[in-house]
Structure formats: C-alpha cells, structure tokens
Amino acid sequence: MSRVRVHNFSLSLDGFATGDGQSFEQPFGHAEDRLHQWFFRTRAFRSMHGEPGGETGVDDAVARAWEPEIGAEIMGRGKFGPQTGPWADHDWKGWWGDNPPFHTPVFVLTHHVRPALELEGGTTFHFLDADPAQALRQARAAAGGRDVRIGGGPTTVRAFLAADLIDHLHVVLTPIVLGRGVRLWDDLEGLEKRFAVESVTSPHGVTHVTFTRD
Amino acid sequence: MSRVRVHNFSLSLDGFATGDGQSFEQPFGHAEDRLHQWFFRTRAFRSMHGEPGGETGVDDAVARAWEPEIGAEIMGRGKFGPQTGPWADHDWKGWWGDNPPFHTPVFVLTHHVRPALELEGGTTFHFLDADPAQALRQARAAAGGRDVRIGGGPTTVRAFLAADLIDHLHVVLTPIVLGRGVRLWDDLEGLEKRFAVESVTSPHGVTHVTFTRD
Numbered sequence: 001m002s003r004v005r006v007h008n009f010s011l012s013l014d015g016f017a018t019g020d021g022q023s024f025e026q027p028f029g030h031a032e033d034r035l036h037q038w039f040f041r042t043r044a045f046r047s048m049h050g051e052p053g054g055e056t057g058v059d060d061a062v063a064r065a066w067e068p069e070i071g072a073e074i075m076g077r078g079k080f081g082p083q084t085g086p087w088a089d090h091d092w093k094g095w096w097g098d099n100p101p102f103h104t105p106v107f108v109l110t111h112h113v114r115p116a117l118e119l120e121g122g123t124t125f126h127f128l129d130a131d132p133a134q135a136l137r138q139a140r141a142a143a144g145g146r147d148v149r150i151g152g153g154p155t156t157v158r159a160f161l162a163a164d165l166i167d168h169l170h171v172v173l174t175p176i177v178l179g180r181g182v183r184l185w186d187d188l189e190g191l192e193k194r195f196a197v198e199s200v201t202s203p204h205g206v207t208h209v210t211f212t213r214d
Numbered sequence: 215m216s217r218v219r220v221h222n223f224s225l226s227l228d229g230f231a232t233g234d235g236q237s238f239e240q241p242f243g244h245a246e247d248r249l250h251q252w253f254f255r256t257r258a259f260r261s262m263h264g265e266p267g268g269e270t271g272v273d274d275a276v277a278r279a280w281e282p283e284i285g286a287e288i289m290g291r292g293k294f295g296p297q298t299g300p301w302a303d304h305d306w307k308g309w310w311g312d313n314p315p316f317h318t319p320v321f322v323l324t325h326h327v328r329p330a331l332e333l334e335g336g337t338t339f340h341f342l343d344a345d346p347a348q349a350l351r352q353a354r355a356a357a358g359g360r361d362v363r364i365g366g367g368p369t370t371v372r373a374f375l376a377a378d379l380i381d382h383l384h385v386v387l388t389p390i391v392l393g394r395g396v397r398l399w400d401d402l403e404g405l406e407k408r409f410a411v412e413s414v415t416s417p418h419g420v421t422h423v424t425f426t427r428d
C-alpha cells in the first residue's frame with residue numbers, strides 16, 4: 001500500500017514551521033533560513049539543487065529519505081508561492097526555477113485553480129481545490145503505486161494529520177524560539193498515540209523526531 | 215557569582231509545561247504524568263523522595279544536576295499547590311509531605327502571603343509578593359553565595375527568562391502533543407541568542423536541551 005509521508009519538516013521549539021510575513025524575498029518570513037540551516041549543509045539538499053558538496057553525516061542520511069519511492073507531492077499554496085487570492089497572472093513557476101527538485105507530479109492546494117504547469121525534469125504542478133482526502137486520491141492515482149509526500153507548509157501538514165492520513169512524519173526540532181508564525185501542532189492533542197515515535201539529536205543540535213506506523 | 219538555574223523542566227512538542235485543569239489529584243492537569251515519565255524512572259528522582267532503585271543512565275545523570283550548589287529555590291504558587299485566591303486556611307504544606315526534597319529556603323511567589331512554613335530536612339517555604347528581580351534578591355540573600363533554582367511552573371520560568379535573569383535553562387522535550395495547558399515559550403522570541411545551546415536525546419526518546427551562559 002502506498003504510504004503518505006512528511007520529511008525534513010523543521011520546527012522551532014515553540015512549534016512554528018514558518019515565520020511571520022512570507023514574501024518573495026523571505027519564503028519563511030522572519031524565520032529567514034534559521035529553521036533550515038541543518039538542511040542546507042547536507043549533501044542531500046545540495047544535490048537536490050544541482051550543487052556539489054555538502055556534509056554526509058546523520059542529518060544528510062535522514063534528509064535523503066525525502067526522495068525514494070515518492071510518486072507525487074501535495075503542497076499548500078504558500079509552499080508554491082507567497083501570493084494570495086486570485087492569480088494576477090500565471091508567470092510564477094514556484095521558488096525552484098525551471099527544473100524543480102520534485103521530478104514527479106505536484107498537487108498545489110488552492111481555491112484559485114490555474115492550468116497545469118509542466119517544467120523540466122518531470123515536475124508538473126497541478127492546481128487543485130480539494131480537501132485532504134480528495135487531494136490524496138488524485139495524488140495516489142498519479143503516483144503509480146508509489147508513496148505520496150505531503151510537502152508543507154504547516155497548515156497543509158496539520159490538515160492531513162487531523163484527517164489521520166499521514167503514515168510517516170519526520171519533524172526536525174531546531175533549538176530556536178521563533179515567537180510568531182504558523183504552528184504545526186495546534187488541535188492535534190494525543191497525536192503520538194497513533195504512531196511509534198523515535199528521536200535522535202544530530203551533532204549540529206537539531207533533533208529528528210519520526211512518527212511512523214505500518 | 216551565584217547563578218540562576220532551571221532544571222528538569224519538561225515540555226511537550228507543542229511547548230506546554232503543564233496541562234489544563236490542575237487539581238489536588240492532578241498537579242499537572244490533564245497531562246497527568248506523561249511529561250515526567252523520563253524523570254520518575256531515574257535514581258535521582260527516587261532518591262529525592264527517599265525511594266530506592268531507579269535507572270542510572272543519561273536521564274539520571276542529567277536529572278542529578280538539579281541539586282548541587284543550590285542554596286534556595288523560587289517557585290510559582292501553582293507549583294506549591296492548586297489553590298487560587300486568598301488561602302482558606304494554612305494547612306496545605308505543598309505536594310511533598312513533611313520532608314520535601316528541597317532542603318533549602320523556598321520562596322513561593324503569591325499575591326496572598328502567609329507565614330513562613332518550616333518543614334523537616336531544612337526546607338522552609340517563604341511566601342512572597344514580589345517581581346522576579348525582587349524575589350531573586352531575597353533568594354540570593356538566603357542562598358549564602360550558592361545558586362538559586364527557579365523551580366517552575368511555566369509562568370514563573372517565563373517571567374524570569376523575560377527579565378533575562380536565568381543563566382542555565384535545562385528543558386526536556388517529550389515527544390507528546392499535549393494540545394492545551396500553559397506554554398513556556400510565549401513572548402520569548404530570539405531567546406537562544408543569549409545562550410550557548412546543546413541538545414542530546416536519551417534512549418527513552420526525550421531530548422535534553424540546555425541553554426547556558428557564563
């Protein structure tokens with residue numbers, strides 16, 4: 001059975017996955033790159049973006065689990081871009097340039113659908129006005145029996161957790177207090193009871209917590 | 215210089231240090247003992263309460279740092295007992311029985327002062343209507359050059375952090391989602407910039423995070 005997975009999802013100690021004030025200049029708002037420094041250092045991240053080098057320790061090993069066996073991704077509109085409301089035009093192709101790191105169909109949840117956007121390397125963005133279960137059906141159909149990744153942001157991951165649709169959740173606790181932004185854990189009391197939970201701290205000081213079920 | 219320290223301060227993933235609905239039966243409200251199971255297993259905890267046995271691994275080693283060089287504790291009224299408002303009587307002696315594990319002066323912050331309460335083993339509870347800086351001056355005077363522990367709960371620890379009076383903060387991230395209660399981190403944005411931060415996960419799956427400065 002194809003699983004539904006979340007990977008490399010960074011959180012501050014106060015539970016925020018993104019900061020306040022997302023913009024074209026600051027995809028994570030006032031958090032800037034503070035939640036993801038552990039990730040940028042890894043060889044996994046660099047190779048996703050066509051760059052050489054990077055560390056190959058524990059953080060890298062965990063980060064790499066992002067890719068194998070994924071056949072489609074679902075993301076919220078805020079992960080695709082900072083715009084809200086009706087699209088002014090269809091020029092925006094996401095943050096990732098002409099060859100995004102996904103290489104699968106990607107379903108962007110939005111109330112403002114627009115034509116599908118086919119980019120290089122096998123990534124096609126589909127725009128979908130759907131609830132989590134409906135979106136997952138479409139993504140599964142496109143994934144060809146492989147797993148579906150829920151790519152974020154926090155509102156989208158939380159909606160899939162609330163609907164009990166996630167089989168593997170990997171969060172990365174970064175030891176910073178962000179103060180404001182969008183939280184992951186709201187209204188998910190007792191979530192851990194549905195999963196086996198593991199934790200490990202990497203030498204860079206982040207803690208990888210995985211929630212898994214068969 | 216005597217330092218101000220917080221130890222063994224457990225938090226859920228969503229940042230709550232205590233649950234909803236504190237009562238005589240449930241000092242931590244609906245969290246019950248879920249935030250502190252790592253601690254109850256340790257030899258440090260058992261010996262604090264005059265019980266034999268307990269584990270002696272990493273959690274125990276870290277938990278033990280609670281005691282050495284402490285000359286006084288400051289706690290909020292909610293750590294002393296579940297009552298609110300004026301005291302109906304002075305019979306309540308705290309949760310800990312006739313011989314509490316503190317063995318030093320303990321300053322309980324409350325708007326409703328009452329006479330000091332001297333118990334066995336060197337613990338005397340003093341009731342104080344004071345802000346953090348005032349309370350710390352009194353506790354330091356009583357500590358005889360040794361350190362002062364801020365014992366909790368979250369509202370008290372947060373007030374001392376907000377006043378920048380803490381030199382050593384040890385929190386224990388437990389992988390549960392509590393959903394409701396009292397949070398530690400509110401209004402402490404950027405706290406980590408004032409400290410060196412270390413993290414380590416214990417085999418029981420909790421993560422010890424220490425914030426220290428000289």
